[in-house]
Amino acid sequence: MKAIKAAFQHALAWPVLTLVLLIVLDVAHRASFLSISTFEGHLFGAPIDILNRAAPLVIVSLGMTLVIATRGIDISVGAVVAIAGATAATLLAADPTHVTQAVAAALAVGLIAGAWNGVLVAFVGMQPIIATLILMVAGRGVAQLLTDGQIIPIGAPDYLVLGGGFFARMPCAVWIAMAVTVATALLMSRTALGLFIRAIGVNPVATRLVGLRSSAIVFAVYVFSGLMAAVAGVLMSSNVRSADGNNAGLLLELDAILAVTLGGTSLNGGRFSLAGTVLGALIIQTLTYTTYSIGVPPEATLVVKAIVVLLVSVIQSERARALLVKQLKRAFSFAQAKPAGDVTEAAK
Structure with a gap:
């Protein structure tokens, strides 16, 4: 019993449970949901599709996590995605062979924006x-x-591989998201930077008083967020084979914030979880897939997403859980104290 209680008190318990429940719902609706097939040496199936489509959101959310950990917010990541994709597409339209230069320019734009x-x-x-x-x-x-104001098509094969190609049977976007996640996790855990970011989020004034260059760290965090948005912009423009300055990355910043909060990162700063952020991004993408697969009208998808996010956020709140437990205990003690007839009469 204690082990179960400790498991549910873990920071990742509720995001994992939410993701599992969504998968169970998908399997109940379509038994072949978890099946993965091979075609021309590449893996295909609903889980692979979810991972592939979640990759840009995972990357953007990693940058958002560190920003929020310093008590900040970055609602410009969607626009940076659009700028990065437009920059790469513009250069490739002039010369499709300059893929390296196009990717470098897109990433540079992200660094400048950050x-x-x-x-x-x-x-x-x-x-x-x-x-x-x-x-x-x-x-x-x-x-x-x-x-x-136009949609610029992209036809450079080497560029299209980044977001739409495969490597070792898996989509390249998934490998890139995994590499970025591992690199960020190592940077936060193997260096003092993660500790500094947490300290700034807890008390930015105290960190300045002890001599920590908090301004430089906050600056670096926003630069990192811009870079992550640019990487996502490259993947998304590569996946759709075009750049759309108006719609690319639209509302992506909201999904990134939701992914971060679903993963257990505190909006008050000082506490963050990169693993939780990845789970949050997978929850959002799986939820999107679920709503479409079970036949929810597209115009109601955002409402369903908002309701699920609200429920998970409330469950994750320690105050809300404590209030719920208190009410359950009060109801149970009331039922124990009253005879069955009195309870029935009170209910009437």
Whole structure:
């Protein structure tokens, strides 16, 4: 009993349970949900499709996790995705052979965008939501200027492999997301950076007083978030074989914030979980797949997603769980204290 109680108190218990319940629902609706087949040496199936489509969200959410851990927020990641994709597509339209230059330019754009946010937040002292809102609005306009308001098709084969190709039977996007996740986890666990980020989130004033260069760390976190958004922009534009300055990455920032919070990262800063963030991204993508597969109308998908996120967030809240347990104990003790007839009469 104690082991079960300890398991449910683990930070990842509820995200794992939520993901398992969604998978059970999918299996109940379609028995072949977990089946994976091989075609031309590549793996196909619903689990592979979910992993492939969740890869960009996982990458963006990793950057968002570190930003939120410092008590910040970055609502410009969707616009940076659009700018990165538009930059790569514009260069490839001029010369499809310059794939390396196109990818490097897209990543550079992400670094510049992150540096812009970092300067405004860390050195100018602007509120994170306002600083990133500026780039969210302006960035979408920049992406549309780069594409001239049109959808630019991408035909460079080497570029299309990144988001739509396969390596060792698995989609390349999944491998890239795994590599980014492992690299970020090692950076946070094997260096003092993870501890510094947590310290800034807990008490930014105290970290400055003890001599920690908190402004430089906050700046670096926003640069990292911009870079992750650019990587996701490359994968998404490669997957759809085009760049759309208007719709690429639209509302992706909201899904990233949801993934981070579902994974147990505190919006108050100081506590974050990269593994939880990955689980949160998988929950969102699996939920999207589930709503479509069971026949939920597309216009109701966002409502269903919001309800599930609300329920999981409430369950994860220690205060909400304590209140629920208190009410259950009170109801149980009331039922124990009253005779059956009195309980029936009270119910009437």
